[in-house]
Amino acid sequence: MNNDIINTENKRNGKIMLGIILLAAGGLFLIDQLNAFLLPDWLFSWPMWFIAWGAYMGAKHDFKKPSWIFMILLGIIFLVNDNVYNADRITWPIALMLLGTWIAIKPAKQTDRDFWEKNEKAKQHFDFEQPKTEA
Numbered sequence: 001m002n003n004d005i006i007n008t009e010n011k012r013n014g015k016i017m018l019g020i021i022l023l024a025a026g027g028l029f030l031i032d033q034l035n036a037f038l039l040p041d042w043l044f045s046w047p048m049w050f051i052a053w054g055a056y057m058g059a060k061h062d063f064k065k066p067s068w069i070f071m072i073l074l075g076i077i078f079l080v081n082d083n084v085y086n087a088d089r090i091t092w093p094i095a096l097m098l099l100g101t102w103i104a105i106k107p108a109k110q111t112d113r114d115f116w117e118k119n120e121k122a123k124q125h126f127d128f129e130q131p132k133t134e135a
Helices: 012-034 047-060 067-083 088-105 115-120
Strands: none
Touching: 012 047, 047 067, 067 088
């Protein structure tokens, strides 16, 4: 009997996405250095690294984990604060309100209080003594 567990998750998806992001970033940096196209300054600012990292984390986990949202929102907040005069007066209160809303409406984790009682019947009892053989 073969008891090998085959893991079908492809570990290369994250590497491929990171490679694509790095190729795109390098291409944009090259275009900016060559002045081939007019690219905005905010595109190469440090808040864009938060947004790019959030996009990478989201793509790596198929956008199932919410951590990518926080990275992108943090990058957007810093980007708006850097480029809009006096924006920090409203961006941080809005960010706190969004966080509070998310905490309030997110579904609660289902904790099964009867977990041990339900699985008590399924528990297998093993006899660790020598097996009895019939002679």
